[in-house]
Amino acid sequence: MEPDIEQKIKEMQSQIAELQNRVTDIEDTHKDQLAMIVMSGDMDKILATMVVAVGAAAMDTEVKLFFTFWSIAALRDPKKKVSGKSFMAKMFGMMLPKGRNHLKLSKMNMAGYGPKIIRKLMKKQKVFSLDEFFQQAADLDIEIVICEMSMDLMGIKKEEIIDYPNLSYGGVATFLADANESRIQLFI
């Protein structure tokens, strides 16, 4: 009987050790950090992104935004002109919004009236404009990573992207590595 109990205690001890290791692993790899994929280029969704991102940064959470596909149009600077684009890239460029102040609403766009009304309401309700949100984001050192592959697909060039202090280009592995060490991961 006795050796049997000893054996069981040993088993339990090794299980506890294993669990302790796992807990340490989890605690060590998850930072107070938010990693977010921003895919939508609608005004309302970019606004939601910025509210969450700036709110998180205000709570001292590190924020990494990974812009891909339609959202990249929100990072275009309408004042910057680029030459040497292919025919398709030019067509895409014409059809995509020229920056964050030219975005459509995902619902009730009403040929451009929707965003105008929302902007008016935002001003009345004292909500930050997208310009102010990006300024705050820059001040709070929120990181923006733009998906290089989407840029190529959409025919958007680096020369037409906004001036933003903490902006870089990367691939999916960049997001995955950031997401892996983040306590919060979101997709919009």
Added chain:
Amino acid sequence: MNEEELKAIKVDKSVDARGTSCPGPLLAAKKAIGQIEKGQVMEVLSADEGTKKDIPKWCTKKGFEYLGTIEESGFFKILLRK
């Protein structure tokens, strides 16, 4: 803490965030908290209903003591101790 007790607390720093909506007041609080010492009291003035819930959550995360909220006409005074 009741309202009289809250009103009697000496405030070391007042942040007027009535000009902004969520997450403006939170941001204003974050920026101002560095200007007071541990143990000092800060009040955040906000006209945004959500701030009443947001500031206590922020306090819990940062280890500050949320003291309470005083309702004024059209805005709130949210008090916390660093």
